[in-house]
Amino acid sequence: MRQEFKLLSAERSLWAVGLMFLLLIGYAVANGLAQTATRDRAQAAVWEADQSTRAAQRARLEAIRAGLATPLPFDNPADPSGMAGNYGGHHAVLPSAALGPVALGQSDLFPSQFRVTNQSRVGFMNPSDIENPWHLLSGHFDLAFVLVYLMPLLIFAVSYNLLSAERESGTLRLLLSQPLRLRTLLAGKLSVRAVVLLGPAVLLPVGVLLLARQAGLTGTGTAAGTTTMWWAFLVAAYALFWFALVVAVNAFGASSATNAMVLVIAWVLLVLVAPVLLNLAVTQVVPTPSRTELATRTRVLTAEAMKRHADLLATDYEHVGRGAALLPQDGKINISARALGNYAIQRELDDALRPQLERFDRQQQHQQELLGRVGMLSPAAVAFEGMTALAGTGARRHARFVAQTVDFHKTWKGFFYPLIDNRTALVPQDFDRVPAFSWQEEPPALVHRAAAIAVFQLLMPSLLLFGLAAWRLRRLCVS
Amino acid sequence: MLLRIAKREFVERLRDGRLHWAVGLVLVLLMTALFVGYSHQSEARAEQQVAQASEYRDWLRQDRRHPHDAAHQGMHAFKPGAAMAIVDPGINPYIGSTIWLQAHRQSEVKFNPAQDATGLQRFGNLSVGWILQVLGPLLVIVLGFNAFAGEREQGILRQTLSLGISPVRLLLGKAAALLACVGVLLIPAALAAAFAVTLGAGEGERMDALLRLSAWAAGYVLYLGIFVFLVLGVSAASSTSRMAITLLLALWIGQTVMAPRMLSEASRALSPTPTRLQFNQALNADLKATSDRMWQQTFGTTERWGKDVPLSKWGVALQMDDQSSYPVYDRHFGRLWDTWEGQQRLQEWSGLAFPILAMRAYSMGMAGTDFAHHRTFSTAAEAYRRRIQDLMSADLVKNADTGGERHFSYQASPDLWASVPPFSYRAPSASWALGHQARSLLVLLAGLSLSALFATFTTSRQRAL
Numbered sequence: 030m031r032q033e034f035k036l037l038s039a040e041r042s043l044w045a046v047g048l049m050f051l052l053l054i055g056y057a058v059a060n061g062l063a064q065t066a067t068r069d070r071a072q073a074a075v076w077e078a079d080q081s082t083r084a085a086q087r088a089r090l091e092a093i094r095a096g097l098a099t100p101l102p103f104d105n106p107a108d109p110s111g112m113a114g115n116y117g118g119h120h121a122v123l124p125s126a127a128l129g130p131v132a133l134g135q136s137d138l139f140p141s142q143f144r145v146t147n148q149s150r151v152g153f154m155n156p157s158d159i160e161n162p163w164h165l166l167s168g169h170f171d172l173a174f175v176l177v178y179l180m181p182l183l184i185f186a187v188s189y190n191l192l193s194a195e196r197e198s199g200t201l202r203l204l205l206s207q208p209l210r211l212r213t214l215l216a217g218k219l220s221v222r223a224v225v226l227l228g229p230a231v232l233l234p235v236g237v238l239l240l241a242r243q244a245g246l247t248g249t250g251t252a253a254g255t256t257t258m259w260w261a262f263l264v265a266a267y268a269l270f271w272f273a274l275v276v277a278v279n280a281f282g283a284s285s286a287t288n289a290m291v292l293v294i295a296w297v298l299l300v301l302v303a304p305v306l307l308n309l310a311v312t313q314v315v316p317t318p319s320r321t322e323l324a325t326r327t328r329v330l331t332a333e334a335m336k337r338h339a340d341l342l343a344t345d346y347e348h349v350g351r352g353a354a355l356l357p358q359d360g361k362i363n364i365s366a367r368a369l370g371n372y373a374i375q376r377e378l379d380d381a382l383r384p385q386l387e388r389f390d391r392q393q394q395h396q397q398e399l400l401g402r403v404g405m406l407s408p409a410a411v412a413f414e415g416m417t418a419l420a421g422t423g424a425r426r427h428a429r430f431v432a433q434t435v436d437f438h439k440t441w442k443g444f445f446y447p448l449i450d451n452r453t454a455l456v457p458q459d460f461d462r463v464p465a466f467s468w469q470e471e472p473p474a475l476v477h478r479a480a481a482i483a484v485f486q487l488l489m490p491s492l493l494l495f496g497l498a499a500w501r502l503r504r505l506c507v508s
Numbered sequence: 509m510l511l512r513i514a515k516r517e518f519v520e521r522l523r524d525g526r527l528h529w530a531v532g533l534v535l536v537l538l539m540t541a542l543f544v545g546y547s548h549q550s551e552a553r554a555e556q557q558v559a560q561a562s563e564y565r566d567w568l569r570q571d572r573r574h575p576h577d578a579a580h581q582g583m584h585a586f587k588p589g590a591a592m593a594i595v596d597p598g599i600n601p602y603i604g605s606t607i608w609l610q611a612h613r614q615s616e617v618k619f620n621p622a623q624d625a626t627g628l629q630r631f632g633n634l635s636v637g638w639i640l641q642v643l644g645p646l647l648v649i650v651l652g653f654n655a656f657a658g659e660r661e662q663g664i665l666r667q668t669l670s671l672g673i674s675p676v677r678l679l680l681g682k683a684a685a686l687l688a689c690v691g692v693l694l695i696p697a698a699l700a701a702a703f704a705v706t707l708g709a710g711e712g713e714r715m716d717a718l719l720r721l722s723a724w725a726a727g728y729v730l731y732l733g734i735f736v737f738l739v740l741g742v743s744a745a746s747s748t749s750r751m752a753i754t755l756l757l758a759l760w761i762g763q764t765v766m767a768p769r770m771l772s773e774a775s776r777a778l779s780p781t782p783t784r785l786q787f788n789q790a791l792n793a794d795l796k797a798t799s800d801r802m803w804q805q806t807f808g809t810t811e812r813w814g815k816d817v818p819l820s821k822w823g824v825a826l827q828m829d830d831q832s833s834y835p836v837y838d839r840h841f842g843r844l845w846d847t848w849e850g851q852q853r854l855q856e857w858s859g860l861a862f863p864i865l866a867m868r869a870y871s872m873g874m875a876g877t878d879f880a881h882h883r884t885f886s887t888a889a890e891a892y893r894r895r896i897q898d899l900m901s902a903d904l905v906k907n908a909d910t911g912g913e914r915h916f917s918y919q920a921s922p923d924l925w926a927s928v929p930p931f932s933y934r935a936p937s938a939s940w941a942l943g944h945q946a947r948s949l950l951v952l953l954a955g956l957s958l959s960a961l962f963a964t965f966t967t968s969r970q971r972a973l
Contacts, residue, residue, distance in 0.1 A: 060773055071783040078785060101812065138602075138622040138629060142784075156620045159784050161848040162599035162879060163855070165622065167772035168630055178765055286750055293757060301642065302537070304631035309544060311626055320619035321552075321559045324584050324606045332566065332581055342577055343917040346813055367916065389624065396626045404628075414627050424627045 043225060046186050051229045053179060057172040058237050061130035064169065068136065071158075072122050075142055079120050086117065087460045093356070094457070100355040102346060102365065107357045107454045110368045112463070113445035114375075118146035118153075121437050121466040123430040126421025127242070127253035128260060131234055132173035132413075134422030137165055143434050145466070147372065147442055149379035150435065151327050151386060172234055173416040176264055177409050178300055180230060181271040185292045187222050188275045190285035191215070197285060211502055219272055227268055231261045255473060259480035260419045266487035267412040273494035280501035303407035307400070315395045318388050330381045334374040341370030357454030364452055372449055379442075390431065397424050405486045415483030419476060426471055433469060440464040513673075513681025514688065521651060521689045530650050531693045534643055538697045541634045545594040546704045553710070556586040556605070564930045572919040575900040576826065579611040583896070585889035585931050587617070590876035591709035591717040592724065595701050596637030598877025601625070607886065609893035611900075612830070614837040617886065636701060637871045640694075640728050641864050642764045645735040647693070649756045652686045652739040654749035656967070661749060669970060679740055679967040686736045687729075694732075698725050719938040724874040730952045731867040734959045741963035744970060767862035768855075775851040782844070791840045795833055802832045819915040823904030830897050837890070845883055852879065859951040860958075866951040873945040876935050880944050888933045896928055 090106040092098035105111055123141040140157040143150075168174065192215070195201035204214060235257055242253070274295060278288050335342065344366035347354050354363055364372075404410045417423035444464050448455070521527050563583045570578055587605035604617035622629055632638055659665040668678065702721055709717040739756060746752035782790070800810045806828060809816045817825065852869065859866025872878040903924050909915040942949075 071785065074783070075785050078789075103812070135625075135627065135630065138620075138625065140623070155618045156604075156623055157784055159781055159787055159844070161776075161781060161851055162602040162882075163848070163852050164772045164776060165602040166599055167768040170766070170769040170773050174769065179761075182761060286753075289750075289753070297643070297646065301631075304628045305634045305638075306540075308626055308628035308631060309634050311628070313544075317621075317624040319555060320604075320621075320624070321555050321586060321606065324586075324608070324619070325559050325562060328563070328581065328584060329566070332570075335577060335581055336571075339573065339577075343574065343919075345819060345915050345917070393624060393626075400626050400628065410628055410631070413630065417627060 043187055043222075046183050047225050047229065050180075050183050050226060051233065053175045054172065054229055054233050057170055057175045058130065058234050060169070061133060061171045062237070062241055064133055064171070065125050065130040068141070069125055072124065072142065075120050075122060083117075083119075083460065083463075086112075087457055090455065090460075091457050102355065105355055107362050107456075108355075108364060108368070109362075109445050109448035109453060109455055110364050110372050112455060113147040113372075113441070113449065115146055115148075117463075118144045119441070119463070119465065120144050121430075121434040122468070123427070124468055126426070126470070128238070128256055128420040129422060130238065130241070130420075131171070131260065132416040132420035132422055133169040133171045134173065134417030134420060135424065135427065136422040137169070139424075139427040139430075141430070145434065145438050145441055147379075147445055148375045149327075149382050150438055151323065151378075151382050154431070154434065173413060173420070176230060176267065176416070177413045180226065180268060181296050181300065183226060184222070184268065184271045184275060185289065185296070187225070188219070188272065189289045189292055190279075191218055191275060192279040193283065193285040193288055196282070212499070215276060215502075219276065223268065223272060227265060230264055230268070235261065256419055256476060256480075259477050259484075260416065262484050263412065263415045263419065263480055263487070266484045266491070267408060270408045270487050270491045270494070273491040273498070277494040277498040277501070280498040282501075299407050300409040304410040304413070307403060307407060307410055311396050311399050311403070315392060315399055317392055317396075318385070323382075323385060323389075326385060327378070327382060330378050331374065334377045334381075335370075337377070338370040338373050341366045341373070360454055360456075361452050362454035364449065369449075376442075376446070390428070393424070394428065397428070401482075405489070408487055408490060411483050411486045415480055418479050418483075421471070425479070429471060430468070434466070437464065437466045510677055510681050510684070513678060514684035517655070517682050517685030518688050521685065527651060527689060527692075530647050531689075534639065534647055535693055535697065537634070537639050537643070538636055538693075539700065541636045541639055542594065542697070542700055542704055545597070545635060546708055549589055549591075549594045549708050553589045553708070556588060559584070560586050560588075560931065567928065568922070568925050570922065570925050572921055574916055574918055575903045575920045575924060576611065578920075578925065579897055579900040582608060582610040582893075583931070584608055585885075585892065585933070587882070587885045588933065588935070590881065590935060591705055591713055592720050592875035593877050594704050594708055595635065595721070595724070596871045596875040596877055597633060597635055598637075598872030598875055599879060599882065600877050601629070601633055603879075603882060607889045609889060609896065611897060612833075614841065614890050614893070617882075636697070637868075637875070641731075641867055641871065644690070644728070644732050645760055645764065645864075648686065648690060648732055648735040648739050649753070649760055651689050652682075652736065653743055653753040653756050655682050655686070655740055656744040656970070657746045657749035657752045658743075660747075665970065675967040675970045676964055678970075679744075679963055682740055683733075683736050683963070686740070687733065690732055690736075694725075694728070701725075713935075716938050720874050720876065720941060723938065723942055724871060727867065727870045727874065727949065727952060730949075730956050731863055734863050734952070734955045737956070737959035737963040741959065741966045744963065745966040763862040763864050767858070768865060768868070771855050771858050771862070771865060775854045778854065779847055779850050781847055781851075787840070787844065791836070794836050794840065798832050798836050799829050802828050820908045822915055823901055823906075823908050827898070827901035827905060830894070830901060834894060841886075845879075848879060853947070856948045856951060859948060860954060863952065863955045866948040866955070870945050870948040870952060873948065874938075874941055876941060881935055881941070884936055885933055889931070892931050899924070899927055 086106040089098060089104075093100050093105075093107060100107065103111070103116065106117070111117060121143045125136075129136075137158070137160055140155070142157050143153050144157075145153060190197075192201065195204065205211060238257065275288075275292065278291050278295075283291070346365055346367070347363070356362075400410075400414070404414060414423060418425055441464050444462070447453075563586075567578075567583055585607045587607075589600075589605075593600060601621050604619040604621070606619050607617050608615045654661075656665060659668070669675065698721075702718065705717050705721050706714055738759070742756055742759075743749070743752045746755065803810045803812075803817075803825070807817045807821070807825075811817070812825075813819060813822075855865045856869045859869070869878065873880065903920055904918075907918055907920070909918060
């Protein structure tokens with residue numbers, strides 16, 4: 030092994046590949062950190078805006094109660110129908126996970142903030158972040174991209190001619206005439222290359238993440254250490270798969286040029302083509318319900334509800350010319366008929382649309398489950414899914430965010446509905462009781478179990494390939 | 509002579525097993541993509557047409573009701589699927605196609621299909637465009653990397669040149685043969701695409717769709733032409749075919765896999781998109797300031813509904829607020845969309861170094877699935893929304909309640925609903941699209957000239973001895 034390392038270090042290509050890899054990883058990690066920081070800042074701003082709006086509304090309510098301010102129909106913090114709706118809506122925000130910067134995953138496709146009101150969630154659970162669709166199409170240059178797409182190519186670059194070069198130069202015969210088993214020789218060659226590539230792939234990001242965490246730049250989260258360890262396992266298992274492929278291809282004893290060609294074709298098929306086909310197959314087998322139909326259904330249900338409450342909607346504002354009508358009296362408030370009408374309409378729409386919206390959630394879950402089963406066909410898909418899951422930017426964590434937002438929506442309505450129904454005026458102390466969203470992180474055990482499955486899904490084909498290689502190597506003609 | 513060289517090269521490629529495998533594989537992928545594209549497309553179009561028709565039918569069938577309630581309920585505008593989305597869905601999977609036309613506010617598209625996508629969405633969508641952009645150049649590389657280098661290794665090149673054939677003529681012959689090889693693949697695919705597009709296009713848009721398809725296909729000939737010359741140039745400059753293939757693969761990975769992401773990051777950093785909060789805060793502040801200014805000017809107060817402004821002025825105030833908000837929306841959305849177009853412009857120019865970026869823009873532009881087309885739809889939908897609002901408010905002004913008690917109980921007759929025409933949006937013509945893609949076309953042409961020059965330079969240095 031030491032000899033192999035000496036040989037390799039004398040070769041400029043290894044250093045060139047190592048340096049290039051280091052540069053790519055450095056850029057990807059820096060980019061991941063920058064993007065995550067931007068998102069964290071945007072979310073912090075959303076949270077601060079919510080807080081300051083709420084504080085201003087509370088101050089205004091105190092002023093109204095002290096007779097220092099006059100309530101306006103659309104600016105009245107004592108009115109629970111306004112506070113439950115657009116006027117007082119509150120955000121549910123999905124924070125970045127500790128490993129967020131290593132894989133930006135679908136963080137730009139899935140919304141990470143929803144402004145929750147008493148409206149049906151069809152109204153507020155839509156893509157919330159503004160992003161150029163061209164960029165969404167391109168994707169990010171993050172660490173997961175470098176590892177999933179580029180690491181296999183760099184593995185090829187240093188090892189496509191693992192055995193074939195020795196044979197072509199005639200040194201293999203010489204080596205094997207020594208008391209050295211072919212297996213030992215291969216293991217030695219592989220480990221040197223694995224160390225050179227996995228060193229920067231694992232150590233640099235982990236080091237940078239640790240530093241960033243120390244500096245308070247990224248979230249800490251529970252069990253961040255174990256999650257990082259699982260991430261390193263996953264990267265190692267993915268690299269192992271490609272090394273196994275290299276060994277298996279070399280074991281067939283073809284020329285270096287053929288080896289390189291076969292490996293590149295395998296990369297194109299497994300990394301570029303297979304995930305795209307898998308995605309297509311999954312969406313064909315478990316199709317998403319129609320959003321067009323949902324839009325039509327929303328409109329029809331809204332129209333029906335508006336018709337049912339036409340009398341409330343047809344009532345004029347009572348406060349015009351009588352500002353006092355907006356003031357709370359004896360703990361009660363006179364909610365305008367039109368506001369009550371809108372409240373009833375949204376409430377009925379929300380109930381009526383729920384089954385349809387739940388179908389979307391279920392279908393997405395089915396797609397993801399199916400993907401978990403057939404994803405094995407592409408190690409790149411397994412690795413990518415595994416990395417985004419560990420980084421907290423994948424589909425599972427987002428589904429959890431959606432579910433928690435739905436729960437928060439329920440709590441929100443549970444708080445405001447009785448107040449509206451009883452025409453109870455809000456008092457400043459109520460502001461402390463208004464439900465606030467608080468994100469409950471995924472249990473680390475769940476995250477780690479999923480990572481273990483991904484590692485297993487990568488190890489299985491690797492072992493098969495090594496088995497194939499061992500079988501071929503026994504018949505390999507050295508001369 | 510040129511023809512003879514090309515013919516010989518072509519026959520040689522045909523004998524090579526590589527062509528059969530590579531072309532076979534890509535052809536299977538192309539046909540799958542075409543079939544899936546067609547079935548998606550026809551399903552989505554049928555659904556959108558039914559939905560759009562039902563929107564308007566239900567609008568007309570409304571009973572007597574308050575015009576503003578009708579405006580509040582609003583309508584949806586569905587973006588009709590472009591006929592050419594079969595071959596390149598462009599940004600469609602990442603942007604919604606439904607706009608809710610509501611009172612008071614300009615809406616954005618909702619229901620972005622990527623929000624319902626699986627975790628593998630990040631790997632891309634299978635489409636004819638994707639295959640040609642990503643795998644097309646690889647095919648050219650696999651077929652042509654040893655065109656010069658391999659012949660030099662075997663000693664054939666020296667013999668050929670010693671016959672007195674000019675290297676440039678040899679280059680042209682080889683280029684023609686390589687293009688013909690790719691043509692073996694592309695011509696059946698183009699015919700199948702033409703068939704699918706004709707079948708999928710609606711009445712009256714077939715001609716336009718076919719014009720678009722021809723211009724689209726011509727773009728791909730340019731794009732693959734760039735790679736034909738690049739591959740031959742590199743093959744001529746490399747001492748061994750091993751070196752040629754290594755260099756070419758590195759270039760291919762750099763341009764197809766890395767460049768789109770790197771340049772997206774770069775353009776995002778150079779001209780950042782505002783966050784949702786920043787955009788909304790700026791828009792809302794501007795709207796409020798404009799509305800207050802108008803109220804002060806017109807009514808002498810900003811207090812909504814009191815002694816100075818009774819509810820009988822409701823229609824007038826609504827009309828005034830709406831009309832003064834239109835320029836505000838135009839300004840804010842215009843600025844955002846200009847930013848996006850600026851970001852895209854940067855990427856198109858970088859197509860000089862990475863042709864895939866110019867090709868991607870050109871391909872989706874000609875397919876009618878790029879942001880410029882989407883913008884025309886958004887603008888048309890917003891113009892329609894304004895028309896509905898203006899008609900409803902005008903009716904409220906005309907029927908203002910002078911009694912002062914019965915403003916919201918006013919009910920307009922169904923004649924008012926019929927005064928709103930149906931929403932009709934026609935995507936811009938093929939020539940408009942071509943005009944919009946002048947930049948990327950220019951970049952592709954420049955790329956072709958550069959790579960042809962490069963190939964001429966390296967082949968002309970080939971010597972018989």
